Amino acid sequence: xxxxxxxxxxxDVETTGLDYTKEKMIExxxxxxxxxxxxxxxxxxxxxxxxxRKSSMAVHGITEDMVKDAPTEAEAMPGILNFIGxxxxxxxxxxxxxxxxxxxxxxxxxxxITNPMIDSQQMFREVYxxxxxxxxxxxxxxxxxTFEERHRAMxxxxxxxxxxxxxKKLYKKxxxxxxxxxxxxxxxxxxxxxxQGAVSTMQAELQDLKSIFKLYFExxxxxxxxxxxxxxxxxxxxxxxxxFSLIKDTLEEIGALxxxxxxxxxxxxxxxxxxxxxxxxxxxxxxxxxxISTTKNIQILKPDxxx
Numbered sequence: 001x002x003x004x005x006x007x008x009x010x011x012d013v014e015t016t017g018l019d020y021t022k023e024k025m026i027e028x029x030x031x032x033x034x035x036x037x038x039x040x041x042x043x044x045x046x047x048x049x050x051x052x053r054k055s056s057m058a059v060h061g062i063t064e065d066m067v068k069d070a071p072t073e074a075e076a077m078p079g080i081l082n083f084i085g086x087x088x089x090x091x092x093x094x095x096x097x098x099x100x101x102x103x104x105x106x107x108x109x110x111x112x113i114t115n116p117m118i119d120s121q122q123m124f125r126e127v128y129x130x131x132x133x134x135x136x137x138x139x140x141x142x143x144x145x146t147f148e149e150r151h152r153a154m155x156x157x158x159x160x161x162x163x164x165x166x167x168k169k170l171y172k173k174x175x176x177x178x179x180x181x182x183x184x185x186x187x188x189x190x191x192x193x194x195x196q197g198a199v200s201t202m203q204a205e206l207q208d209l210k211s212i213f214k215l216y217f218e219x220x221x222x223x224x225x226x227x228x229x230x231x232x233x234x235x236x237x238x239x240x241x242x243x244f245s246l247i248k249d250t251l252e253e254i255g256a257l258x259x260x261x262x263x264x265x266x267x268x269x270x271x272x273x274x275x276x277x278x279x280x281x282x283x284x285x286x287x288x289x290x291x292i293s294t295t296k297n298i299q300i301l302k303p304d305x306x307x
Contacts, residue, residue, distance in 0.1 A: 008033045008118070009083070010090045010164060012156040013097045014060040017053040019289055020099040024048035026067050027060070028080050028101075029153035033090075036165035042083040043154045045070035060152060077108040086115055092136045092160055094119040095292055120164055123171045139163050193300075 011030035017023035025046050032040035045062070047070045057063060070076075080101070091097040094117045102112040125134045128142065136156060140146065145162040147155050181188060217234035224232040244261075251257040271277060272285050 003035065006033075006035050007087045008090050008164075009085075009087045009115075010157055010161040011084070011097060012091060012153045012160065013100050014062055014153050015056060015100055016048050016050060017056050018096075020096070020103050020292065021289070022287075023053070023056075023100075024050060024073060025076075025100050025104060026052060026062050026070075027153040028076065029157045030080075030083055031157055031161045032083070032087075033161060033164070036168070038161055040083075041154075042079065043157075044076050044079065046076045047072050049073070062152075073104055074108050077104055081105060081109070081113070084113070084115060088116040088118050090118045090120055090160070090164055092119075092121045092124075092139065092156075093293070094121070095294055099292055120160060120167060123167055127167065127170045127174055136160060139167065143167065 009030050010033055011028070013025045013029075014027040015023050015025050026048050027043070027045050029043040030041065031038050032042075045067050047067045049072060052062065052064050052067075084101075089098060089101075098113075098115075098117050106112050120139065121134055121136075124131075124139050124142075128134070131138060131142075136159060140159045140163050143163040143166050145159055147159050213232060214234065221234075223234075226232075248257065251260050268285060272282055277285075
C-alpha cells in the first residue's frame, strides 16, 4: 500500500512591524512539502499601503520603494490563501506568522484561517532543551543547512523547509517515547522529585565551595589552573541602584531609555486582565502590544499550597 501523502506548508512572512493588530505583511513566501519533499513554492512582495518601521527594515532590508508597485494586501491574499489551502502551516515561532495571515484574511475576506499550526521552534526546544538558542539560525546550524541570504521570507522558508523534515523525525520519536511513559507518570514524578532534590543539594554544595574560593582570594590567593585548562579567578565590581524618577528624562534625551528599562510584561498582562483599571486605560495598554508568544509550563505545588 502506498504511503499516505502528507502535505504541509512551510512559510515565513516579513512585516512592517511586530504588532499584528496594526502592522501588515510586506513579503510572503511558502513551500509546499509533500512527505518532506518540496513540491511547490509561492512568494510575493506586498504593498502594505502604510509606513514600514525602521526597526523592521533593519532586519529584513525591504524598503517602501521595493514594495510600492507590489500587489496590495487585498490583491495578494487570494493567491496566498489558495496556496496554503487548509493544510497545516509550519513556521518558526508560528504564532507570529499565523497571526499576520489570519488578520489579513479577516480584513480581505471577512473571516480568519483555520489551518492547523505547527511551531518548529517549540519542536526544536522540545528535542534539544539543552541548547542556548532555539532560533531558526540555531536550527539550521544543527542540521547543517546553510544559506547565504537570511531574513528574507523565501530564504528563511527554504532554511526551515530543509531543516524541518529531520527535526520532525526526531520530534516524533521523542513524542512516541514520551507517550509510552505516560502509564509510568506517578513513578516518574517521584523520580523527578528525587532528581530535583539531588540538584538542589548539588547547587548548595557548589555555592559552599564558591564561598571557600572567595575566602581563598580574599586572603591573597592567586589564580589556579587545572590540568584540563580551566582557570579559577576572582573578580569583583561595584554596582549601584538608581532613582528612576531622577534619570528618566536624561535617558530619554540620550536615546537610552528603551535599552535601560525592560518592561515587566507579566505585570502589564495582569493589569490588563485585572479589574483595577477602567476600560479606556486597558485599551491603551492593549494597543501597546508588539508581539505575541505562547508558553507552556508545568508547576509543582508544595504540600501546603492549594490548586
